[in-house]
Amino acid sequence: MSKPEASQKRIQAIRGMNDLLPDQSALWQYFEGTVQALMQRYGYAEIRTPIVEQTALFARSIGEVTDIVEKEMYTFDDRNGDSLTLRPEGTASCVRAAMEHGLLHNQTQRLWYQGPMFRHERPQKGRYRQFHQVGVETFGLDGPDIDAELILLSARLWRELGLMEHVTLELNSLGSSDARAAYRDRLVAYFEEHHELLDEDSRRRLSSNPLRILDSKNPAMAEMLAGAPRLIDHLDAESREHFEALTAMLDAAGIDYVINPRLVRGLDYYSRTVFEWTTAALGSQGTVCAGGRYDGLVEQLGGKPTPAVGFAMGIERLILLLETLELVPDAARGELDLYLLPMEDAAIGAALQLGERLRGELPGLRAQLHCGGGSFKSRIKKADRSGAHLALLLGEDELARGTATLKFLREEREQLSLSQDALAATLRDLLPIA
Ligand code: ATP
Ligand code: MG
Numbered sequence: 001m002s003k004p005e006a007s008q009k010r011i012q013a014i015r016g017m018n019d020l021l022p023d024q025s026a027l028w029q030y031f032e033g034t035v036q037a038l039m040q041r042y043g044y045a046e047i048r049t050p051i052v053e054q055t056a057l058f059a060r061s062i063g064e065v066t067d068i069v070e071k072e073m074y075t076f077d078d079r080n081g082d083s084l085t086l087r088p089e090g091t092a093s094c095v096r097a098a099m100e101h102g103l104l105h106n107q108t109q110r111l112w113y114q115g116p117m118f119r120h121e122r123p124q125k126g127r128y129r130q131f132h133q134v135g136v137e138t139f140g141l142d143g144p145d146i147d148a149e150l151i152l153l154s155a156r157l158w159r160e161l162g163l164m165e166h167v168t169l170e171l172n173s174l175g176s177s178d179a180r181a182a183y184r185d186r187l188v189a190y191f192e193e194h195h196e197l198l199d200e201d202s203r204r205r206l207s208s209n210p211l212r213i214l215d216s217k218n219p220a221m222a223e224m225l226a227g228a229p230r231l232i233d234h235l236d237a238e239s240r241e242h243f244e245a246l247t248a249m250l251d252a253a254g255i256d257y258v259i260n261p262r263l264v265r266g267l268d269y270y271s272r273t274v275f276e277w278t279t280a281a282l283g284s285q286g287t288v289c290a291g292g293r294y295d296g297l298v299e300q301l302g303g304k305p306t307p308a309v310g311f312a313m314g315i316e317r318l319i320l321l322l323e324t325l326e327l328v329p330d331a332a333r334g335e336l337d338l339y340l341l342p343m344e345d346a347a348i349g350a351a352l353q354l355g356e357r358l359r360g361e362l363p364g365l366r367a368q369l370h371c372g373g374g375s376f377k378s379r380i381k382k383a384d385r386s387g388a389h390l391a392l393l394l395g396e397d398e399l400a401r402g403t404a405t406l407k408f409l410r411e412e413r414e415q416l417s418l419s420q421d422a423l424a425a426t427l428r429d430l431l432p433i434a
Contacts, residue, residue, distance in 0.1 A: 014129065014130075015123055015129065016121070016123035016128045016129030016130065017128065017129050017130040018128060018130070018316075022334075023334070024319075025334065026332050026333055026334025027319060027322065027323075027328055027332045027333070027334075028315070028319065029332075030328075030329070030331065030332030031161070031315065031318065031319060031322070031332075032114065032134075032315075034157065034160055034161065035112075035114070035134050035157065038153065038156060038157055038160070039112045039136075042110070042149070042153050043110060044110045044111060044112045044136060045109075045110065045111055045112070046111070046112055046113065046114075047094060047097060047098075047111045047112070047113050048113065048115070049087075049090075049093040049094065049096070049097045049113070050087075050093070051086060051087050051115065051116060051118075052084050052085065052086055052087070053084070053085060053087055053092070053093055053096065054082065054083065054084060054085070055073070055075050055083040055084060055085040056083070057085075057092050057093070057096055057301075058073060058085055058087070058088060058089075058092055060300065060301060061091070061092040061095065061269055061297055061300065061301060062088070062089070062092060062269070063209070063269065064208075065205065065208035065209040065212075066209070066212075068088045068089070068119060071120070072088060072119040072120050072121055073085050073086075073088055073118075073119070073120065074086040074088075074118045074119075074120060086118035087117055087118065088117055088118055088119045089117055089133070089135075089312065090113050090115070090117065090133060090135040090137075090312060091135065091137060091269070091294070091297070091310060091312070092297075092301075094111060094113060094135070094137045094310075095137070095297055095298055095301055095303075095308070096301065098111070098137075098139060099298065099301065099302070099303045103139070104139050104140065104298060104303060104304070104306050107140060108138070108139060108140035108141055109137075109138065109139040109140060110136070110138045111136070111137050111138070111139075112134065112135065112136045112137075113134070113135050113137075114132070114133070114134045114135070114315075115132065115133070116130050116131070116132050117130070117131055117132065117133050118130055119131075124285070125282075125283065125285060125320070126282050126283070126285030126314075126316065126317045126320055127285050128316060131314060131315070131316050132314070132315040132316060133312040133313060133314055133315065134312070134313050134315060135310060135311065135312035135313070136150060136153070136291075136310050136311055136312075137308060137309075137310035138150070138308060138309055138310060139298070139306050139307070139308045140306055140307065140308075141307060141309070142295065142307035143242075143245075144242050144243075144245040144246035144249060144273070145249065146309055147242075147246050147273045147293065147309055148246055148249040148250060148253070150291065150309060150310070150311055151169065151250060151255060151275065152253060152255065154277060154289055154311065154313070155169075155255055158277070161318070161322060161327065162322075162325075162327040163279075163318075163321060163322070163325070163327065166279050166280075166281055166321065166325060167277045167278065167279050167288065168256075168257075168258060168277070168278050168279070168280075169250075169255065169256065169257040169258065169275060169276075169277055170257070170258050170259075170260040170263050170275060170276045170277075170278060171246075171247070171257045171258070171259050171260065171263070171273070171274075171275045172231075172232060172259065172260055172261060172262075172263035172264070172273075172274050172275070173231070173232055173235055173239055173240075173242070173243040173272050173273055173274070174211075174231060174264065174265075174270055174271055174272060174273075174274055174292070175231060175234070175235040175236055175239040175271070175272065176236045176238065176239050176271060176272070177271060177296060178236060179231075179234060179235055179236040179239060180211070180231065180271070182234065183229070183231045183234045184210055184211065186229045186234070187210050187211065187213075187214075187228060187229060187231075188206060188210050190227075190228050190229055191206055191210060191213060191228075192206075194224050197220070197221060197224045198213070198221070199216070199218050199220065199221060201216070201218075202216055202218075202221065211231075211264045212264060213225070214228065214262045214264050215262065215263075215264050215265075217284075225262065230261040230262075231261065231264075232259065232261045233261075239272050242272055242273070243272070243273065246273060247259075257275075260276075263275075263276060265290065265292060269294040269296065269297040269300070270292040270293065270294050271292075271293055271294060271295050271296055272292070272293040272295065273292050273293045273309065274290075274291070274292030274293070275290070275291060275292060275311070276289065276290040276291075277289040277290070277313075279321055281321055281324055281325060282317060282320060282321060282324065285317060287314075287317075288313055288314060288317045288318050288321060289311055289312070289313035289314075290311060290312065290313075291309070291310050291311020291312060292309065292310075292311070293307070293308070293309040294308050294309070294310070295307045295308060330432065331432075335366070335387050335388070335389075336366050336367070336368050336386055336387055336388035336389075337365050337366045337367060337388060337389055337390065337427070337431045337433060338358070338365060338366070338367040338368070338388055338389070338390050338391070338392055338427070338431075339367075339368055339370060339382075339383045339386045339388040339390070339391045339392070339409070340354065340355045340367055340368065340369045340370060340391075340392050340394075341370045341379055341380075341383050341391050341392060341393050341394065342370060342394050342395075343376065343379065343393055343394060343395035343396075344395060344396065345373065346396070346399070347394040347395060347396075347398070347399055350394055350399055351369060351370075351392075351394050352369065354392070354394065354404065354420060354423075355367055355369050357420075357424075358423060358424060358427065361424040362424055362427060362428060362433055364433040365427065365431070365433055367392075368386060368388065370382060370383065383407070383409060384409055386409075388409055389408075389409060389410050389430075389431060390406050390407065390408060390409060390427075390430065390431070391406070391407040391409055392404050392405070392406055392407075392423075393405040393406075393407055393415075398417075402419060402420055402421075403417050403418060403419055403420060404417075404418055404420050404423055405417050405418075406418060406423075406426070406430075
């Protein structure tokens, strides 16, 4: 092969799409493992769908006049000329799959998923073009009890991760579609009175999606928005009852929340309950989990009317939050317990076998074998650099006597010489092994 030209640029990853590097993967696995166990404990089953769908699925569900569909989707024609889109979120795919496989037929579903999502946004801290979500979707349940369960489930996750005191639950109700239509008219009238204060985006949304104007972060509009009529004051009776029952359940469960009448969410398909968990610790990318009820979506996509409620959380933001708040537990640092160090080539076979024996006896043990030989000094140096707590040395002496030498790499402490039969018990005492 010829050498690449010096002038040829090395190919790099796509902007806003990140590699997950080895020094971070233990933390992701800790997060993902915690989530997976949590879902099992609440009786939610995982669903996996393709990351590409027909473009029409997202256009029809998320709504034509949303940030996502208007400007954030990765859409392309495949070789057959079909318009495909990298999924920007998980709900639409989940509904599509559930309908396609008859999962909504006279039954309820509690599903969860996890995986990459794609949005062509301006990359910044906590906002990427490929990012990852964990999401939950439930179908066939229309009461406030399931809304409450979703909030309790997410609250348990925050508690387990140590995040509870750093997040706030914001709640709102968007009412029924009739109530929303009536409210929409009032809101448009109000915005028309204040037309001169609307920015360009908002003027455009005035006819297409005026509720989204409430969500604007433009400080010049803040005062005007604060005076706008509130949907929560104009709810239909059933939605009001639903919302009051939900807040009563949260009160009884000891979950604090703030009612935010301007919480409307960026997607069109929501009705009734909407909520967000936010944090002040991540700057403007402060929403770590968001969701709500979308009772109309299944029907909108051609199915039978089916109540549904769900949420999605952004994994990158939660990982960032754990790091920022220094809440990464030792077990999520991916550190080695033991470095198995044959001190000469004659000890390699014994080190391999002892490693196998210890991994069998101590399933939680994280042990790495020194490979590649080297001088005495370089072997010890590699052991130090491995980050392990202990090195297990095997040399001529040890082989002759059936012993092993344990060297403490992270503390000033005399090394121990032990019979190989006693090793597992000693390691269990010395190491924080699960
Ligand atoms: P935002 O207001 O921050 O743009 P959103 O309303 O677009 O969020 P959702 O579509 O509700 O977000 O997605 C749920 C969660 O996924 C968000 O709360 C956030 O944690 C995460 N998320 C959304 N977009 C991104 C992104 N581009 N990069 C990283 N995480 C994201
Ligand atoms: Mg967004």
